[in-house]
Amino acid sequence: MAKATTTMRQVLRKAQAPPVGAEGNYQADYAAWFAANQDLFNRVTSFYFGVIQAHEKILELGSMDALQALEKLTHTTQSNPHPVMPLSEIQEDIPAMFRRAAINAALGSARSFYSSLGKWRKRKEKAQAKGKKFTERPPVPPRSWNKSATLYAGLWKERAGSSIMIKVWTGSVWSWVKVRITGREIPTGVEMGSPQLIRKGNQWWLHTPIEKQFKSPGKIEKQVTTNEQTKICSVDLNLDQYLAVCTVRTVEGSILATKFIGGGRRVNGLRKQQLGRIARNRRKTGIIVEGEQDNADLWRKIRNTDEQVAHLVSARIVQFAKQHEASILVFEHLGNLKPAKGKYSHRGNSKRAFWMKGRIFKYAKYKAYNAGILTSRVNPRNTSRECARCHSLVARYEEGKPAEGYTYGAPLVLCHQCGMKGNSDRNASLVIGQRLVARYQKPSKEKPHTPLKAGRVEQSTISANLNLH
């Protein structure tokens, strides 16, 4: 059995009609209560972060021991009447499970902060040992807190398909609030984790992690060698015009569908523009540092765009594979980054594009696994130069130009051997799929690859709009 974790996202709304006798609970604006609740959660989390800073050794403990140590330092009980840093100074009567959720949130933040601080110290030592100047600023602890409250058991009850009772701090009292849940229902047969109350604009959402067990997909080798109808989705990542071109084929060689995921030019243009701006700033100030305040915003924008694109593209790839019932996803290995020549913005752009391919692969692999699809990679050598039909070298050329030679990045291919003609990225994605199948074919076979069958109606879709905000 294999396990997959996903998050169920559901919108919360005011309950329609309160049960008789509980009307009082429903009249005020629950959104204001959730906001007050989150505010308190962050104050408590920030408080515990401070306690950890004052007792750094706590971070050497495991989660359970660290939690106990922090409670000992802060929580007043009969056997612990005078804790060193009482939580009651923040607020009295905080429910135990609320406190524990905040402690764990603070521990998580502290662990990640001290780990990046440790790394920074190492880099500093290394630089100083070499006698180099070290100008990188140290990481700083969070100045403001904006965590979503996690609802441990005891803070919610009576969860049904369309409603839930949540215990919240309303700003003046602790109160059970009944809210309506809308959106997809939690599937049966899953294990639910602790939900979180998430604010998105004016809306409040309930995010619930769910863990689903499923039959492990058979090993790729077994799938390919025992079932000719196994469907493989192969992906060529390019980041030029089409960010990705995917094809679905069976092991025996029928091509079932192709999808072009577009938007590459726009993403590249956007990134290049931002990198150009950073380069101009650099010329003005004479230096370029990724943390430099003037450029920090621009870097953040670039990173956000790239992250978003990687998530969108990987989701589309996996969605396409699922739609055509592919059980294997295959990419080519990324190889090494070849340093590009030219202007700063151009070099920076190809580096980012390389990084983004890696991201798309990583996210697609994860999303595919959650859908029961296994991911593999093949040798990237000449995937763009080889004819998917006869394996000769192809001519790659621009529209309107003669079909000869090899123009890197050009959109069209023609095979002079067999007459195959088409989109070059699509050809590459077919070659990638063939390499996976070829890996498991017996070397004694005369033909090195399964020939592709033409004929069956193939669906081809182009989706060019990536919605970026």
Ligand SMILES: [Zn+2]
């Ligand atoms: Zn050919």
